[in-house]
Amino acid sequence: MMDVPKKMRAMLLSAQRQPLKLAELSVPQPGAGQVQLKVHTCGVCRTDLHVLDGDLSEPKLPLILGHQIVGTVVALGAGVERFKLGQRIGVPWLGYTDGTCPYCQRGLENLCDHPEFTGYTLDGGYAEYAVADQRYCFPLPDSYSDLAAAPLLCAGLIGYRTYRLAGEHVERLGIYGFGAAGHIIAQVAAYQGKKVYAFTRPGDTVTQAFARRLGAYWAGGSDELPPDELDAALVLAPVGALMVTALKAVAKGGVVVSGGIHMTDIPAFPYHLLWEERVIRSVANLTRQDGEEFLALAPKVPVKTEVTPYRLEDANLALDDLRSGKLDGAAVLTI
Ligand SMILES: [Zn+2]
Numbered sequence: 430m431m432d433v434p435k436k437m438r439a440m441l442l443s444a445q446r447q448p449l450k451l452a453e454l455s456v457p458q459p460g461a462g463q464v465q466l467k468v469h470t471c472g473v474c475r476t477d478l479h480v481l482d483g484d485l486s487e488p489k490l491p492l493i494l495g496h497q498i499v500g501t502v503v504a505l506g507a508g509v510e511r512f513k514l515g516q517r518i519g520v521p522w523l524g525y526t527d528g529t530c531p532y533c534q535r536g537l538e539n540l541c542d543h544p545e546f547t548g549y550t551l552d553g554g555y556a557e558y559a560v561a562d563q564r565y566c567f568p569l570p571d572s573y574s575d576l577a578a579a580p581l582l583c584a585g586l587i588g589y590r591t592y593r594l595a596g597e598h599v600e601r602l603g604i605y606g607f608g609a610a611g612h613i614i615a616q617v618a619a620y621q622g623k624k625v626y627a628f629t630r631p632g633d634t635v636t637q638a639f640a641r642r643l644g645a646y647w648a649g650g651s652d653e654l655p656p657d658e659l660d661a662a663l664v665l666a667p668v669g670a671l672m673v674t675a676l677k678a679v680a681k682g683g684v685v686v687s688g689g690i691h692m693t694d695i696p697a698f699p700y701h702l703l704w705e706e707r708v709i710r711s712v713a714n715l716t717r718q719d720g721e722e723f724l725a726l727a728p729k730v731p732v733k734t735e736v737t738p739y740r741l742e743d744a745n746l747a748l749d750d751l752r753s754g755k756l757d758g759a760a761v762l763t764i
Pocket residue numbers: 474475476477496522583584
């Protein structure tokens with residue numbers, strides 16, 4: 430046991446569509462199979478905005494948001510053997526699966542019938558301490574600072590799953606929405622020899638230049654067609670119309686993958702855009718295998734995360750900046 434206080438500060442969501450409030454809460458205690466963490470940093474994800482804004486309608490309340498937690502293990506619940514005291518680990522969105530439903534049995538635990546999610550149905554990391562089921566935590570590569578590691582845990586992991594579901598034989602990859610996930614996956618794709626075409630809000634030349642610095646072959650506005658037909662496109666902004674825009678940019682057999690948990694309605698479109706075996710699909714959550722693969726790959730690239738730090742008590746400001754699209758890269762709370 431390390432020295433852990435009884436009380437902690439947390440940014441608490443009491444009701445949706447209201448700002449988070451700084452609160453003093455009891456430090457959560459680890460149950461069987463859980464680790465207790467002193468939180469160092471926690472990434473701010475667009476999903477947090479969807480929970481706050483009510484687009485995702487079934488959070489636990491009151492709730493501590495945050496599912497990209499970097500922390501040090503300060504206590505072990507009964508039976509924990511994967512991690513030791515003092516070890517730095519990461520906690521992602523997937524917080525629990527039943528292991529027995531038909532999806533879990535098929536290796537699709539991301540689609541589990543009885544899942545729990547960190548910072549949605551379980552308390553997350555906008556707080557000084559957190560607990561997590563050891564089975565869903567990841568050791569983190571040493572080469573990343575606490576700040577730089579946080580965005581790997583959702584933007585990186587779910588971005589990676591989105592990228593992987595675009596298929597193996599992709600040479601020309603479009604990325605619509607160049608935020609936290611986009612800037613990470615662009616680096617992975619460039620490292621793997623793909624040509625990356627980055628699409629930003631029209632006129633956002635700053636983010637387009639950022640994309641080129643990270644290895645994008647071409648960057649432009651989402652109102653533009655790329656100079657070449659794409660083999661696949663990832664849609665990483667919560668804008669349904671971009672699914673149709675991306676369909677227009679992909680070649681025969683091309684795949685358009687949505688990486689987000691929520692999106693505005695996809696407008697009707699003529700069948701010929703889908704014809705010739707084009708595919709649109711979504712990605713839900715992550716599997717632990719996605720996490721292990723991505724966290725092994727990231728330091729080899731090496732993926733560099735662009736991070737804007739905020740203090741815990743400024744979580745509302747971080748969420749507002751994310752909503753307004755002011756950020757290049759990822760917002761991270763330092764705790
Ligand atoms: Zn997320």
